[in-house]
Amino acid sequence: MDRTAILPLAPLVVLAGVLAAGCSNHVAQAAGNVAPADLNTAAPFATPPVLAGTADIATLAGKVKSAVVNITTTHEMHRTRFSGTPDGFPFNFFGQRGQGGNGGGDDGDQVMKQQALGSGFLIDKQGHVVTNAHVIDDADQVKVKLSDEREYTAKVVGKDTRMDLALLQLDNAKDLPDPVSLGSSDALRLGEYVVAIGNPFGLGGTVTMGIVSAKGRTIGATAYDDFIQTDASINPGNSGGPLFNLRGQVVGINTAINPNGKGIGFAIPVDELKDVLPQLLVTGHVARGRLGVLIQPVDAPLAKALGLDRPRGALIGEVESEGPGAKAGLQAGDVIVAVDDVAVAHSQDLPRIVARHTPGTRVSVKVLRSGHEQTVNVTLDALKDEKAKADNEGGFEGSGPDAPGSHRLGVQVSDAPNGGVVVQRVANDSPADGELKPGDVILEVNHSPIAHAADLAAKVTATHKGEPVLLKVRRDDRVRFVAIELD
Numbered sequence: 001m002d003r004t005a006i007l008p009l010a011p012l013v014v015l016a017g018v019l020a021a022g023c024s025n026h027v028a029q030a031a032g033n034v035a036p037a038d039l040n041t042a043a044p045f046a047t048p049p050v051l052a053g054t055a056d057i058a059t060l061a062g063k064v065k066s067a068v069v070n071i072t073t074t075h076e077m078h079r080t081r082f083s084g085t086p087d088g089f090p091f092n093f094f095g096q097r098g099q100g101g102n103g104g105g106d107d108g109d110q111v112m113k114q115q116a117l118g119s120g121f122l123i124d125k126q127g128h129v130v131t132n133a134h135v136i137d138d139a140d141q142v143k144v145k146l147s148d149e150r151e152y153t154a155k156v157v158g159k160d161t162r163m164d165l166a167l168l169q170l171d172n173a174k175d176l177p178d179p180v181s182l183g184s185s186d187a188l189r190l191g192e193y194v195v196a197i198g199n200p201f202g203l204g205g206t207v208t209m210g211i212v213s214a215k216g217r218t219i220g221a222t223a224y225d226d227f228i229q230t231d232a233s234i235n236p237g238n239s240g241g242p243l244f245n246l247r248g249q250v251v252g253i254n255t256a257i258n259p260n261g262k263g264i265g266f267a268i269p270v271d272e273l274k275d276v277l278p279q280l281l282v283t284g285h286v287a288r289g290r291l292g293v294l295i296q297p298v299d300a301p302l303a304k305a306l307g308l309d310r311p312r313g314a315l316i317g318e319v320e321s322e323g324p325g326a327k328a329g330l331q332a333g334d335v336i337v338a339v340d341d342v343a344v345a346h347s348q349d350l351p352r353i354v355a356r357h358t359p360g361t362r363v364s365v366k367v368l369r370s371g372h373e374q375t376v377n378v379t380l381d382a383l384k385d386e387k388a389k390a391d392n393e394g395g396f397e398g399s400g401p402d403a404p405g406s407h408r409l410g411v412q413v414s415d416a417p418n419g420g421v422v423v424q425r426v427a428n429d430s431p432a433d434g435e436l437k438p439g440d441v442i443l444e445v446n447h448s449p450i451a452h453a454a455d456l457a458a459k460v461t462a463t464h465k466g467e468p469v470l471l472k473v474r475r476d477d478r479v480r481f482v483a484i485e486l487d
Helices: 022-032 057-067 270-282 300-306 324-328 349-355 404-409 453-461
Strands: 068-081 108-122 128-131 141-145 151-160 165-170 193-198 206-217 227-230 242-245 249-257 265-269 293-296 314-319 335-339 362-369 372-379 411-415 421-426 441-445 468-475 478-485
Touching (some): 057 068, 057 193, 057 206, 128 270, 165 270, 193 249, 249 270, 293 478, 300 468, 404 453, 421 453, 441 453
Antiparallel strands (some): 068 108, 141 151, 151 165, 193 206, 227 265, 249 265, 314 335, 421 441, 441 468, 468 478
């Protein structure tokens, strides 16, 4: 799936007149065309088979609906109003009427208000509400409306942008309805029925039903993607709303959709919310541990080159100097297969597993190094926000004849100023085509460092036909491993 097609459920931006009055006429006409006998005919898929100890959908919705809330945020935008701008243009991009100015005549700042809608759910009687972080981003004011039409101002008491979760606190809330019960997303089964309740397009209290289509989806929406995929209908405005199992427990937080598909929605597993909720309540933010390594997936050619029985784990491409991994002895080329006995099946699993631990935690990291299993104990450091690197590597210069070994790869190379060789050209349909590109710096061949083009030639020539050659390559500011099978 093209990750560019996956979009977070942006909070619905309020548009003036988006629901035309004619809609009610169409609904009335449609209702009038239904014969009385039809109203008593059971739809074959209206209510799924009831699990032992669970309610039907109508009873479930009636039980939990009062804990689901509508969220409206207001964001003030200041736009400079220049001389000559006609006062007859009163609307901003979102159909909301611009308000006021700075009293400076035709010049000055124009204050315009943008409103957006989302969903959320009560988690306790103290008025704490969970929603998505993107629902309340840049909000100057947050309003929460309950199912009984009571409305409260809310403040943001905690936010986890990496997980796209936020925690709100209702101001002066009393006699609140019963909160939701948090279930287990890990216990969810594929094909299990789920129910979404939220505020799509401002239609509060909308109930839809579907199944769990998949688990563990990575769509590039958050730093720790592990989404539940569902075909329960979710739309803009559902962001932050709950996904229930048939026991009436929250198992997910609706977050994203595929706008090019139909019935493809994604929810953050509730287990991830439960991991961070204590920190959001106490500190307002989440502290996560880190290993200090850059990793990459292990595909079939890499697994063969590394001596693995199958593609698994996370391959370390680079170890941060003086980071926790380096201090503990982790090395580039190590394949991490488990952390504290939790298996790392895919590379994207590792950040999630490590992030569950707080800084200062000592974890046991199981790695495969040169075909042998080893255990390295690492004391995690605090996860830092990504920063743009100050130095930008320029192009490499070099000269000299083509090395014979480079022809087996299908590349033209030259010596790099600081060691290794620079790829100058990649031949079409060669073994390296699609794996290497001009500007790549080859640092190692089969775990052996190379300093010159002649080193590359010797090591590639020594590799038998049909065997993969394992290259350590620097591209821009990242280091990765590439396995190439020679013709």
